[in-house]
Amino acid sequence: MTAALNRSNAPFDALVGASAPDRTGIVHLGLGNFHRAHAAVYTAQAMAAAGGDWGIRGFANSSDRVVAPLRAQDNLYSILQLTESGAQAGLIDVHRNLGIASADPDAVVSAIADPAHRIVTLTVSEAGYTRDAVTGRLAVDSPALTAELKSAETPRSTIGMIARGLTRRVESGEPMTVLSCDNLQSAGEVTRAAVTDYLDAAGASQDVVDFVQKSVSFPNAMVDRIVPKTTASHTAAVAGLLGVEDQAPVPAEDFTMWVLEDDFAAGRPAWDQAGALFTDEVEAYEMVKLRLLNGSHSLIAYLGVLSGAATIDASWSLDSVRSAVLGGIEHDYLPTFTLPTGFDATDYVAQLDARWRNPLIGHATTQVGSDGSLKLLQRIPDAALFHLRQGRMPHHLALCTAAWIACVAPPLGFTPGPLAADIRDPAREALAEAVSGAVTTDDHVRRILGGGFFPAELAAEDSFTQRVAELLAVLTRDGVPAATADAAH
Numbered sequence: 001m002t003a004a005l006n007r008s009n010a011p012f013d014a015l016v017g018a019s020a021p022d023r024t025g026i027v028h029l030g031l032g033n034f035h036r037a038h039a040a041v042y043t044a045q046a047m048a049a050a051g052g053d054w055g056i057r058g059f060a061n062s063s064d065r066v067v068a069p070l071r072a073q074d075n076l077y078s079i080l081q082l083t084e085s086g087a088q089a090g091l092i093d094v095h096r097n098l099g100i101a102s103a104d105p106d107a108v109v110s111a112i113a114d115p116a117h118r119i120v121t122l123t124v125s126e127a128g129y130t131r132d133a134v135t136g137r138l139a140v141d142s143p144a145l146t147a148e149l150k151s152a153e154t155p156r157s158t159i160g161m162i163a164r165g166l167t168r169r170v171e172s173g174e175p176m177t178v179l180s181c182d183n184l185q186s187a188g189e190v191t192r193a194a195v196t197d198y199l200d201a202a203g204a205s206q207d208v209v210d211f212v213q214k215s216v217s218f219p220n221a222m223v224d225r226i227v228p229k230t231t232a233s234h235t236a237a238v239a240g241l242l243g244v245e246d247q248a249p250v251p252a253e254d255f256t257m258w259v260l261e262d263d264f265a266a267g268r269p270a271w272d273q274a275g276a277l278f279t280d281e282v283e284a285y286e287m288v289k290l291r292l293l294n295g296s297h298s299l300i301a302y303l304g305v306l307s308g309a310a311t312i313d314a315s316w317s318l319d320s321v322r323s324a325v326l327g328g329i330e331h332d333y334l335p336t337f338t339l340p341t342g343f344d345a346t347d348y349v350a351q352l353d354a355r356w357r358n359p360l361i362g363h364a365t366t367q368v369g370s371d372g373s374l375k376l377l378q379r380i381p382d383a384a385l386f387h388l389r390q391g392r393m394p395h396h397l398a399l400c401t402a403a404w405i406a407c408v409a410p411p412l413g414f415t416p417g418p419l420a421a422d423i424r425d426p427a428r429e430a431l432a433e434a435v436s437g438a439v440t441t442d443d444h445v446r447r448i449l450g451g452g453f454f455p456a457e458l459a460a461e462d463s464f465t466q467r468v469a470e471l472l473a474v475l476t477r478d479g480v481p482a483a484t485a486d487a488a489h
Ligand SMILES: NC(=O)c1ccc[n+]([C@@H]2O[C@H](COP(=O)([O-])OP(=O)(O)OC[C@H]3O[C@@H](n4cnc5c(N)ncnc54)[C@H](O)[C@@H]3O)[C@@H](O)[C@H]2O)c1
Pocket: 029, 030, 031, 032, 033, 034, 035, 060, 061, 062, 063, 123, 124, 125, 126, 127, 128, 129, 158, 181, 182, 183, 184, 223, 224, 225, 226, 227, 228
């Protein structure tokens, strides 16, 4: 039987980068798979290149799914890189003193206040920013926030914990950086606005507001690496490659990219020496990534679910899906923004093709399709409005919206198939309530687009609502190939 991974039997010859010292310099919130395959790897490599006290004090949000095995494994885990030519495994050793935020929120607040920590990184998903879908600002009136804002209790929300941690940090006055590593447009600005809204709603003192404004930086960043959920086959592959049983390995593609603004109030690891790109053109890179990759990913996911394709590579292999996605990239996404200097979009799309084709990744369409009510806000409205305001219809953005509706809020009489039931979406109940009693597809779509699930500016574009309704009717009556053919015209 293979021995359980721990520090005494760990295969340190497979170490990626360097082990962290016990002193931690980074607090990380959201200890899911992505952070462990992305920022953690860059940090290990940066420490190998240039040293530094950049151990990571990590907090999972609410589950012990990652924390329990990592504690048992002396904070070690492996990364399983999946390429078409085979798999390689490496060992990561940068996390220290892990915790679970919901079980001990005060520990998070104290860690952020601790002057030894200079950066807070976040991968808490779009849901973790507790934003209002219509305004994009902090949803201060939402049930998740009202209770904690009214009381002086330790907060439960991510933004609340950051705001309270920074409030306590005023005592030392030490500067800090809050770095969002989530798939959000202008992620740094979004995080700053959410923290500022929270402080405002909590009645923070002017000293605190001034401290956050002057001494805390919120750089924008674009993050990219396809990191699916861990399965038993990943655990078995690691056992075969490293000779130890890792209960929390992270599978990932070999492609990785991180583009950041170099605005770190209290220093940073030498992430540049680990391959991260520091530039003033982050916004353009975010556009490329969030629209061409993530926007297309949503379309591949929903059309895949409706076609019975369980994984991204299976969906991408369908001609109808492929043509819709490539049409969307060419007609609906590429014209909406300026590419970064010297960026070759054709090469990028060819790379996307290879990444989505990779059969070893097994990225579930239901995972990519989850939380669409939050993710689509990053991927559809701005690009759609760009076209609509110039009198053009973004047919593939309408198709993506229709496919999402067909999966998570299907019209009466349509059953989207077994995979759709596994798509998690926090708005499912509210969507069902909104469409209850709708008699026509047009009415159904109108109740969603005009029901506060999308920004008011998009809801005001009647032609878009009509086009979504038409495509939803074709999708539910004639299927995916007919709808993608319709969207192509
Ligand atoms: N997996 C990828 O391929 C990938 C690639 C680029 C960026 N990202 C970004 O990283 C995020 C996390 O991806 P992952 O693969 O680690 O997913 P995951 O499911 O493994 O982890 C999600 C993390 O978000 C936390 N979370 C979810 N809802 C929250 C809430 N309301 N408040 C606070 N925390 C909450 C979870 O507890 C968990 O730690 C994504 O949502 C995305 O923004 C992921």
